[in-house]
Amino acid sequence: MATKSQLAAEIMAHRALGSAPARSADGIKADANEQRRLERLPKAELEALHADYFTVAQWFTFGPFLFSIDQALEIIAATPDRQLHTIDVPATARMLSLEKPMAEYLAEGRVPLLRGDVDEDYALTQADLSVPVIMADLAIADDGEPAYMLIDGTHRVRRAYAEGVATLQAYALDRDETRTIRTEATLGPGRTRRR
Numbered sequence: 001m002a003t004k005s006q007l008a009a010e011i012m013a014h015r016a017l018g019s020a021p022a023r024s025a026d027g028i029k030a031d032a033n034e035q036r037r038l039e040r041l042p043k044a045e046l047e048a049l050h051a052d053y054f055t056v057a058q059w060f061t062f063g064p065f066l067f068s069i070d071q072a073l074e075i076i077a078a079t080p081d082r083q084l085h086t087i088d089v090p091a092t093a094r095m096l097s098l099e100k101p102m103a104e105y106l107a108e109g110r111v112p113l114l115r116g117d118v119d120e121d122y123a124l125t126q127a128d129l130s131v132p133v134i135m136a137d138l139a140i141a142d143d144g145e146p147a148y149m150l151i152d153g154t155h156r157v158r159r160a161y162a163e164g165v166a167t168l169q170a171y172a173l174d175r176d177e178t179r180t181i182r183t184e185a186t187l188g189p190g191r192t193r194r195r
Contacts, residue, residue, distance in 0.1 A: 004038075004039050004041075004043055004046055005039055007038075007046050007047065007049075008035050008038035008039045008046065009035065011038060011049060012031060012034065012035050012038070057069075057070055058070055058152070060151040060152060062138070062149060062151070064184055065182050065183065065184060066182070066183045066184070067136060067151045067178070067181050067182055067183075068181045068182075068183070069134065069151065069152045069181075071180065071181040072134050072136070072151065072152065072171075072173060072177075072181050073134075075173065075177050075180070075181070076134070076171050076173075082171060083172075084132060084169045084170065084171065085135070085169070085170045085171070085172050086167045086168070086169060086170065087133065087135070087150075087157075087167060087168050087169075087170045088166070088167060089157060089160045089161050089165055089166055089167055089168055090161065090166070092150060092157050092168075093157055093158070093160075093161035096112075096150065096154065096157065097110075097112030098118065098154060098157050098158045098161055099161055101120050102118065102120075118154055118155060118158055119155065120158075122155055123154075123155040123156075123158040123159050123162075124158070124159055124162055126155075127155035127156045127158070127159040128156065129156055129159060129160055129163075129165060129168065131153075131156065132153075132168070132169040132170050132171050133150055133152060133153025133156055133157065133168055133169070133170045133171075134150070134151050134152035134153060134170065134171050134172075134173065135148040135149065135150055135151065135170050135171065135172045135173065136148065136149055136151045136172075136173045136177075136178040136181070136182075137172070137173060137174055137175045137177075137178050138178065139175060142175065146172075146174075146175075148172060150170075153168070153170075156168060
């Protein structure tokens with residue numbers, strides 16, 4: 001169980017991640033004062049604040065873009081009559097280098113380029129194959145054919161492949177929906193370029 005001092009220190013460290021690297025003496029003093037203020041809060045309030053800071057938003061990174069999985073799930077929930085599609089598990093696993101554990105690829109001298117960070121134990125024991133994966137249309141031209149990319153469900157695909165499951169259900173986001181959930185990775189979540 002974390003102490004109030006530990007909780008306050010973690011909150012302050014999290015806040016510092018978003019600030020400029022160079023800190024003035026006044027800034028450091030203000031941080032020390034803020035940490036002491038946090039430590040005086042009731043423990044339950046401090047724990048709730050800590051939980052707010054460390055609630056993990058789900059993001060998928062591809063090239064220069066971040067895709068908000070949380071926003072994708074909101075869009076899907078808002079359209080309950082959305083059509084489900086089927087994806088070919090072996091083809092998807094091959095494309096994303098999910099056919100075997102990362103250690104086996106590395107032992108072969110291969111470094112998969114599209115593979116995300118897959119927790120092998122979680123994938124093989126806890127990934128829920130009944131939950132549809134999410135595909136996003138990454139096509140650039142508005143009049144071109146859709147170009148779908150898996151943005152949520154790598155653990156499910158890994159498990160399905162390991163268990164010999166041939167297909168999984170998938171939601172597909174159209175181009176406009178994909179643009180809604182996409183952010184430039186260099187700018188960070190929720191930020192856009194000034195025009």
